[in-house]
Amino acid sequence: MRDDERTVTGKGQAMGKNHLIPVYGRYPVTLSHGQGAEVWDDNGKHYWDFLAGIGVNSLGYRHKRVLAALEKAQSLLHTSNLFWHHPGIDLSNKMAEITGGYLSLWVNSGTEANEAGIKLMRRYGKSVGRSAILSLSNGFHGRTMGSLSATFVSAYQDPFTPLVPDFHEVEAGSITALEEALNRFHPCGLLLEPIQGEGGVVPLPPGYLSQAVKVAHDAGCLVLIDEVQTGIGRSGEWFGFQTEKIEPDIITVAKGLGAGIPIGGMLAKEEVAQYFRPGEHGSTFGGNPLASTVALEVLDWLATEGLDHIRKMAPVMENTLRLLHQEFPDLVSGYRGQGLMWGLVVRTPATWIVKEALDQGLIVNAPKPDVIRLLPPLIIDEEAVDAFYTIMTKVLQRAEK
Numbered sequence: 001m002r003d004d005e006r007t008v009t010g011k012g013q014a015m016g017k018n019h020l021i022p023v024y025g026r027y028p029v030t031l032s033h034g035q036g037a038e039v040w041d042d043n044g045k046h047y048w049d050f051l052a053g054i055g056v057n058s059l060g061y062r063h064k065r066v067l068a069a070l071e072k073a074q075s076l077l078h079t080s081n082l083f084w085h086h087p088g089i090d091l092s093n094k095m096a097e098i099t100g101g102y103l104s105l106w107v108n109s110g111t112e113a114n115e116a117g118i119k120l121m122r123r124y125g126k127s128v129g130r131s132a133i134l135s136l137s138n139g140f141h142g143r144t145m146g147s148l149s150a151t152f153v154s155a156y157q158d159p160f161t162p163l164v165p166d167f168h169e170v171e172a173g174s175i176t177a178l179e180e181a182l183n184r185f186h187p188c189g190l191l192l193e194p195i196q197g198e199g200g201v202v203p204l205p206p207g208y209l210s211q212a213v214k215v216a217h218d219a220g221c222l223v224l225i226d227e228v229q230t231g232i233g234r235s236g237e238w239f240g241f242q243t244e245k246i247e248p249d250i251i252t253v254a255k256g257l258g259a260g261i262p263i264g265g266m267l268a269k270e271e272v273a274q275y276f277r278p279g280e281h282g283s284t285f286g287g288n289p290l291a292s293t294v295a296l297e298v299l300d301w302l303a304t305e306g307l308d309h310i311r312k313m314a315p316v317m318e319n320t321l322r323l324l325h326q327e328f329p330d331l332v333s334g335y336r337g338q339g340l341m342w343g344l345v346v347r348t349p350a351t352w353i354v355k356e357a358l359d360q361g362l363i364v365n366a367p368k369p370d371v372i373r374l375l376p377p378l379i380i381d382e383e384a385v386d387a388f389y390t391i392m393t394k395v396l397q398r399a400e401k
């Protein structure tokens with residue numbers, strides 16, 4: 001990356017070159033504050049945020065519930081996990097109520113939640129003489145060495161080989177491929193996302209999840225559903241897998257759960273969770289009182305009003321995307337998704353659309369060269385969707401020229 005690409009813009013330009021390790025391709029915008037689904041940069045420019053910090057700002061910016069939770073948490077931000085604290089106990093109880101009894105282990109991010117899940121599956125594997133882990137092609141599970149080993153994208157994996165041994169890729173959506181891999185590797189665990197978010201908002205074929213869980217269980221293999229992006233209401237249900245009747249052994253969550261405060265969770269059925277013995281896993285910060293207090297508030301918002309709101313807004317988003325597809329058939333080839341997680345499939349380079357949208361005051365991103373991803377705050381209303389439509393229409397009209 002060139003030096004001049006590394007400088008920050010806006011007022012921040014006065015800082016000149018920065019000292020951040022350049023692992024991110026950042027947009028030339030320095031954000032300064034937000035409200036609801038709107039955010040401003042340090043030049044005062046306004047944006048509608050349809051990315052929400054990549055699905056993290058679930059309640060948007062400065063939501064009164066989040067502010068109140070932050071206020072409440074001030075008396076005890078952190079304790080270490082050598083002690084009990086009420087927000088942590090309450091959060092796990094609430095999650096057990098939502099999942100029908102799963103036990104939880106709190107960490108700080110999605111990759112750590114998956115890492116914990118991988119370790120738990122390996123721990124089970126140790127007791128039955130298995131170590132192989134399967135995951136699907138085009139999936140994304142994170143960047144730590146374990147979750148990276150389950151993320152079969154060569155651009156992410158190749159610079160860091162050798163990876164953790166005995167991870168194997170299985171073609172997404174094919175039960176035959178899964179059965180072959182189960183017979184060949186005798187794995188202890190399988191990881192999959194119900195909708196592949198980083199993979200371009202690609203849902204698994206209907207029926208695949210139930211069949212996959214059945215054949216995996218028949219073969220003695222645990223199933224971890226990665227709900228880091230799809231979970232906590234994003235799909236219109238608590239979890240993305242709930243379009244099918246399945247009982248995963250492990251569910252991982254993160255992103256929107258903390259509404260901006262880092263928290264991830266590895267939720268496991270009680271009989272699976274018991275494979276971990278005291279001292280075998282842990283995290284200094286994981287589920288501290290601050291993160292737990294905010295996460296509890298997010299879950300309460302979802303239970304009392306959020307899920308209904310998301311289900312009301314999902315068709316509004318879908319209709320808007322349908323309209324864009326109808327109005328710009330040469331540029332938009334389709335759309336896919338669920339709840340408030342959508343991908344607009346485009347025939348013109350998605351990165352151009354993202355840049356143009358940013359210029360026009362709309363934040364979206366492009367996980368694939370032909371997909372615009374929409375992960376708006378879960379609190380969006382009709383006004384926000386109208387604004388999205390107006391700006392996207394302008395962008396697509398410019399692309400036509």
Ligand SMILES: Cc1ncc(COP(=O)(O)O)c(C=O)c1O
Nearest residue numbers: 109110111140141142197228229
């Ligand atoms: C499905 C999925 N799993 C795991 C992760 C990794 O989460 P994090 O970036 O919080 O480590 C992501 C992040 O995008 C994700 O979408």
